[in-house]
Amino acid sequence: MIETDDLHFRHGDDPVLEGVNFEARTGDVTVIFGRNGAGKSTLLRHFNGLFEPDSGTVFVGDEPVEYDDASLADLRMRVGLVFQNPDDQIVAPTVEQDVEFGPRNAGIDNPDRIERVLSEFDLDERTDRLCNTLSGGEKKRVSLAGVLAMEPEYVLLDEPTAGLDGDGCRTIVRFVESLTDAGITPIIATHDVGFGLTVADTVTVLEDGVIDYRGETLSQPLAERYGLRNYVFETWTSPAE
Numbered sequence: 502m503i504e505t506d507d508l509h510f511r512h513g514d515d516p517v518l519e520g521v522n523f524e525a526r527t528g529d530v531t532v533i534f535g536r537n538g539a540g541k542s543t544l545l546r547h548f549n550g551l552f553e554p555d556s557g558t559v560f561v562g563d564e565p566v567e568y569d570d571a572s573l574a575d576l577r578m579r580v581g582l583v584f585q586n587p588d589d590q591i592v593a594p595t596v597e598q599d600v601e602f603g604p605r606n607a608g609i610d611n612p613d614r615i616e617r618v619l620s621e622f623d624l625d626e627r628t629d630r631l632c633n634t635l636s637g638g639e640k641k642r643v644s645l646a647g648v649l650a651m652e653p654e655y656v657l658l659d660e661p662t663a664g665l666d667g668d669g670c671r672t673i674v675r676f677v678e679s680l681t682d683a684g685i686t687p688i689i690a691t692h693d694v695g696f697g698l699t700v701a702d703t704v705t706v707l708e709d710g711v712i713d714y715r716g717e718t719l720s721q722p723l724a725e726r727y728g729l730r731n732y733v734f735e736t737w738t739s740p741a742e
């Protein structure tokens with residue numbers, strides 16, 4: 502379980518989180534919706550200690566997060582964060598070097614694990630490719646593989662469908678399912694309602710600095726009230742062939 506108790510955080514003088522009480526149950530897919538600038542990425546970054554709250558507490562697996570270097574290193578092995586933009590995540594020149602970077606940095610030498618993850622993400626034919634020559638969708642797969650190579654307990658996904666085509670989005674849906682099958686708990690920040698409702702067990706909405714809504718799904722009127730992007734599939738009719 503990841504939980505927060507009365508979390509407050511400012512970026513400079515701007516209050517972003519103003520008393521967030523959040524809960525993601527182990528084994529559930531928890532989706533955080535919210536309009537642009539609501540603070541979704543800021544909240545996610547509290548779950549792996551990238552940001553430290555001004556006040557309030559983050560709990561991971563019932564233990565309060567501590568912010569000394571050793572505790573943070575341990576936390577980041579347990580809680581993997583997939584950034585919205587893979588370029589913010591990819592650190593090594595080639596695909597294989599990047600995927601093995603995290604485990605190697607943590608002192609784990611496990612070539613079988615790396616090989617398995619590369620194959621899982623269909624990257625085994627591209628191990629020596631320079632990351633900066635990959636397409637956006639391929640870079641996304643490298644960044645997902647790099648996080649999974651750490652064998653985390655929780656995976657935080659920040660706008661995972663941004664910039665992906667239909668196939669890419671379906672890959673992300675399957676990826677989320679594979680996480681829960683493997684006993685890993687995903688927490689996802691998105692304003693992509695179609696994607697979020699497809700994968701969510703629990704839906705939360707961050708609005709005006711607090712969790713304003715929590716439920717199993719989200720109605721269309723509520724999605725509109727929260728300014729969320731919506732899709733037209735239900736009313737979409739194909740032109741006559």
Ligand SMILES: Nc1ncnc2c1ncn2[C@@H]1O[C@H](COP(=O)(O)OP(=O)(O)OP(=O)(O)O)[C@@H](O)[C@H]1O
Pocket residue numbers: 512513517535536537538539540541542543544692
């Ligand atoms: N490093 C930073 N320094 C200063 N302000 C920041 C920083 N990061 C985010 N902010 C501000 O904090 C607020 C919340 O940003 P955040 O990225 O967490 O929102 P979000 O809900 O993820 O937005 P989006 O849907 O547009 O990605 C915004 O007003 C943003 O401008």
